[in-house]
Amino acid sequence: MVGVALPAIQHDLGLDTSALQWVVSGYVLGYGGLLLLGGRTADLLGRRRVFLVALGVFAVASLLGGIVDDGGLLIVARFVKGVAAAFTAPAALSIITTTFAEGPERNRALSFFTASGASGYSLGLVLSGLLTEIGWRWTLLMPVPVAVIALVAALKVLPRGREERAEGGHDLVGAVTITASMLLLVFTVVQAPEAGWASLRTIGSLAGVAALLALFVVTELKVRHPLVRLGILRSGHIVRANLGLLILMGSYVSFQFVAMQYFQNLLGWSALGTAMAFLPAGVLVAVTSTKMGDFADRFGTGKLIVIGAAALAGGYAIFLGIDRTPSLGGMVIPGMVLLGIAFALSFPSLNIQATSGVHDDEQGLASGLLNTSGQVGGAIVLAVVTAVLTSGGETLSIGALRAAIVVSLVLALVGLVISATGLRARKAVPDAEPQEARVYEAV
Numbered sequence: 001m002v003g004v005a006l007p008a009i010q011h012d013l014g015l016d017t018s019a020l021q022w023v024v025s026g027y028v029l030g031y032g033g034l035l036l037l038g039g040r041t042a043d044l045l046g047r048r049r050v051f052l053v054a055l056g057v058f059a060v061a062s063l064l065g066g067i068v069d070d071g072g073l074l075i076v077a078r079f080v081k082g083v084a085a086a087f088t089a090p091a092a093l094s095i096i097t098t099t100f101a102e103g104p105e106r107n108r109a110l111s112f113f114t115a116s117g118a119s120g121y122s123l124g125l126v127l128s129g130l131l132t133e134i135g136w137r138w139t140l141l142m143p144v145p146v147a148v149i150a151l152v153a154a155l156k157v158l159p160r161g162r163e164e165r166a167e168g169g170h171d172l173v174g175a176v177t178i179t180a181s182m183l184l185l186v187f188t189v190v191q192a193p194e195a196g197w198a199s200l201r202t203i204g205s206l207a208g209v210a211a212l213l214a215l216f217v218v219t220e221l222k223v224r225h226p227l228v229r230l231g232i233l234r235s236g237h238i239v240r241a242n243l244g245l246l247i248l249m250g251s252y253v254s255f256q257f258v259a260m261q262y263f264q265n266l267l268g269w270s271a272l273g274t275a276m277a278f279l280p281a282g283v284l285v286a287v288t289s290t291k292m293g294d295f296a297d298r299f300g301t302g303k304l305i306v307i308g309a310a311a312l313a314g315g316y317a318i319f320l321g322i323d324r325t326p327s328l329g330g331m332v333i334p335g336m337v338l339l340g341i342a343f344a345l346s347f348p349s350l351n352i353q354a355t356s357g358v359h360d361d362e363q364g365l366a367s368g369l370l371n372t373s374g375q376v377g378g379a380i381v382l383a384v385v386t387a388v389l390t391s392g393g394e395t396l397s398i399g400a401l402r403a404a405i406v407v408s409l410v411l412a413l414v415g416l417v418i419s420a421t422g423l424r425a426r427k428a429v430p431d432a433e434p435q436e437a438r439v440y441e442a443v
Contacts, residue, residue, distance in 0.1 A: 001124040001125070001127060001128040001131070001139045001140075001142060001143070002023060002024065002027075002078075002128065002139055002140065003024075003124075003125055003128065003256050003257070003260055004125055004128040004129045004132055004139070004260060004271050004274055004275050005128055005131075005132045005136040005139040005140075005271065006020055006023065006024075006257075006260055007260065007261075007264045007265055007271075008132050008136040008271065009023060009074070009136050012136065013069075013070070013071040013074070014071070015071050017386065017389065017390055019071060021190065021257075021382065021383075021386050022075045022190070023071075023074060023075060023078060024078075024253070024257065024382065025186070025190040025379060025382065025383075026075040026076070026078040026079040026082065027078040027079065027081055027082040027085075028082060028186060028190075028375050028378055028379045028382075029079055029082060029183065029186045029187060029190065029379070030078075030079040030080065030081070030082025030083035030084075030085075030086060031082035031083070031085050031086050031089075031371075031375045032082075032086075032182055032186050032372055032375030032376045032378070032379055033082075033083075033086070033179060033182040033183035033186055034082075034083055034086035034087070034179055034182070034183075035086045035089070035090060035182075035368045035369075035371045035372040035375060036178050036179070036182070036227065036228060036365075036368045036369065036372055037086070037175050037178070037179050037227070037368075038050070038054070038086040038087035038088075038089070038090050038091070038364075038368055039090030039091075039094070039364040039365050039366075039367050039368020039369070039371070040171075040175075040227050040228070040364060040365055040368060041087060041364075042087070042090055042091040042094055042364035042367075042368075043094070043361055043362065043363070043364035043365060047091045047094050047095045047098070047364065048091075048095070048154075048158045048159075048160070050087050050088075050091045051087075051088060051091040051092055051095065051154060051158070052151065052154055052155065052158075053087070054084045054085070054086075054087035054088040054091065055084070055088050055147055055150060055151050055154065056147075056151060057080070057083075057084040058081060058084035058085060058088055058143070058147050059143070059144050059147035059148055059151065061077050061078075061080040061081035061084055062077075062081060062140060062141065062143040062144045062147065063141065063144050064077045064080075065077035065078055065081060065140040066137045066138070066140035066141035066144070067137070067141075086371075089367070089371050090364050090367035090368040090371055091364065091367075092113075093113070093351070093355070093363075093367035093370075093371075094363035094364040094366075094367045095158070096109050096110060096113050097110070097355045097358075097360075097363045097366075097367070098360045098363050102356060102357070104293070104297045106352075106355075107293040107294075107296045107297055107352055108293035108294070109293070110293060110348060110351050110352050110355075111289060111290055111291065111292040111293030111294075111296070111348045111352075112290055112293075113351070114289060114292070114347050114348035114351045115285070115286070115289030115290045115292070115348065117347070119282065119285045119286035119289060121285075121343075123282040123283075123285075123286060125256070125275055125278040125282065126275045126276065126278060126279050126282055127142070127275075128271070128275060129270075129271045129272040129273075129274055129275020129276065130272060130275065132271035132272075132275075133270070133271055133272050171219070171220075171223050171225060171226050171227040173215075173219045173223070174216055174219045174220055174223065174226055174227035174228065175227050177212050177213075177215045177216040177219060178212075178213075178216045178227060178228065180212050181209050181212035181213045181216060182372065182376065184205060184208055184209050184212065185206075185209045185376065185379075185380075186375075186376060186379040186380075187205070188202060188205035188206055188209065189379055189380045189383040189384075190379055190382075190383050191205075191383075192383055192387070193383055193384075193386050193387035193390060197387070216228075217230070228365060228369075229362065229365070232358070232362065232365065232366065232369070235357060236422070237302075237353050237356065237357075237422065238353070238354055238357075238358075238366065238369075240353070240418060240419065240421070240422045241350045241351075241353040241354035241370065242354060242369055242370055242373040243373070243415070243418050244305055244309070244346065244350045244353075244415060244418065244419060245347075245350045245354070245370055245373045245374040245377070246373040246374060246376065246377030247309075247377060247411050247412065247414060247415035247418075248308075248312065248342070248343075248346055248347065248350070248374070248377075248415065249373075249374035249375070249377050249378045250374075250377030250378050250380060250381035250382075250411060251312065251316070251381060251407075251408035251409075251411040251412050251415075252312075252339070252343070252408070253378040253381065253382055254378070254381045254382045254384075254385040254404070254407065254408050255316060255319070255339075255405065255408045257382060257385060257386070258385060258389065258401055258404045258405060258408075259274075259277075259278075259319075260274065261389065261396055261401070262322060262396075262401050263277060265396055266324070266396050266398075266401070267324070267326070277332050277336065278336060279336075280333055280336040280337050280340055281336040281337070281339045281340030281343065282340070283340070284337065284340030284341060284343075284344055285340050285343050285344045285347075288344040289344050289347070289348055292304070292344065292345065292348035292349065293348070293352075295345075296348070296349055296352055301349035301350075301352050301353045302353075302419070302422045302423050303423065304345045304346070304349040305345070305346055305349045305350060305353070305419045305422070306416065306419045306420055306422075306423060307341075307345055308341070308342045308343075308344075308345035308346030308349065309342070309346065309412060309415045309416040309419045310416055311338045311339070311341040311342040311345065312338070312339065312342035312346070312412040312415065312416075313409060313412035313413050313415075313416055314338045315335045315336070315337075315338035315339035315342060316335075316339075316405055316408045316409040316412055317409055318331055318334055318335035318338065319331065319335045319405050320402055320405055320406070320409070322398060322401055322402060322405070323398060324398070350370070351370065354366055354367075354369070354370040355367065355370075381407065381408070381411060384407055385404045385407050385408070388400060388403050388404045388407060389401070389404050
């Protein structure tokens with residue numbers, strides 16, 4: 001919801017483009033940095049407990065973000081909100097995957113779950129346009145009553161009975177090293193456009209990330225109860241799903257940022273007009289996502305992801321035609337329709353693929369990995385796109401906007417190639433036993 005409100009926030013709080021990015025990146029930093037810890041914590045301490053506590057913190061942080069008058073405080077509130085989401089999101093997804101058995105039942109449940117997330121993400125842009133016309137603060141306050149309603153519902157719906165938890169204690173060294181590495185990575189790529197990609201600070205920070213990740217890997221290989229069992233990454237379909245969401249969210253979050261600058265700052269459209277431009281994509285996602293479970297059962301998630309990746313690239317390619325007099329029928333609507341198709345097909349399918357074949361006591365871990373991929377992808381690509389946009393100064397130009405969209409297009413094409421390798425891998429597998437075949441078909 002904050003996407004459409006960014007120009008209004010920038011104007012009221014006096015933020016430049018680099019500082020404005022932190023309104024988005026502050027949330028991404030907290031979210032992407034702690035998702036792995038959040039997912040494993042849900043496995044160890046109980047998914048219901050982690051979900052409820054984190055959802056409460058999310059509501060409070062949303063309230064604080066809507067009432068502050070300082071850009072720095074807003075960024076801090078967004079960071080805390082991201083931290084809360086880092087525990088809420090994997091707990092929620094793992095509640096679904098441990099409640100429903102793998103196969104058609106889980107696929108149907110995940111299609112409804114991801115439809116809520118994907119349509120909320122898409123339609124949030126439209127709703128924020130309406131709210132921004134009243135005042136941008138309402139886009140930050142709106143999640144408060146929604147979170148409270150969800151909290152009350154969860155207290156009533158989620159059973160209090162003893163749930164299955166992962167065995168073992170906390171891997172403190174692993175938790176500290178992976179969290180520090182993710183935080184430093186996101187912070188580094190967000191700051192790189194301002195500090196310079198070849199600056200000593202950026203290079204030193206990336207070296208620090210590499211050192212922390214190396215220490216994390218060594219730790220996970222030696223400890224008895226690792227935070228992340230590295231063997232989970234031996235599954236090709238899980239790796240492809242994580243790369244797929246990294247590309248989907250990385251390219252789309254960046255495109256959204258570019259589109260907001262284009263529609264509002266360059267063309268002078270209102271927040272509501274900008275929101276309506278995104279309406280076709282939002283409606284498509286909301287209407288079709290609940291059917292994706294049935295499609296996944298019938299065709300397999302691999303084919304749906306390939307088609308979604310092609311639609312994603314097609315949508316970005318259409319928007320390369322931006323100019324100062326955009327055609328609604330020739331560019332805006334067709335482009336948004338293709339992006340809506342991409343989200344509707346890819347988002348539920350990637351969630352199904354990333355959690356298939358994973359034992360219940362590692363569902364939080366699998367969910368955390370998937371969400372981390374999406375958020376880290378968003379942070380990295382957004383940093384690159386921001387650098388492209390500001391390379392010629394603060395004044396926007398059609399050339400800079402097109403170059404920024406090219407970044408998303410190239411990434412989408414890479415995603416198409418990666419998803420296509422999944423189809424080739426499936427064809428190369430010989431006839432399997434019935435149980436193996438069922439698991440692979442879900443892939």
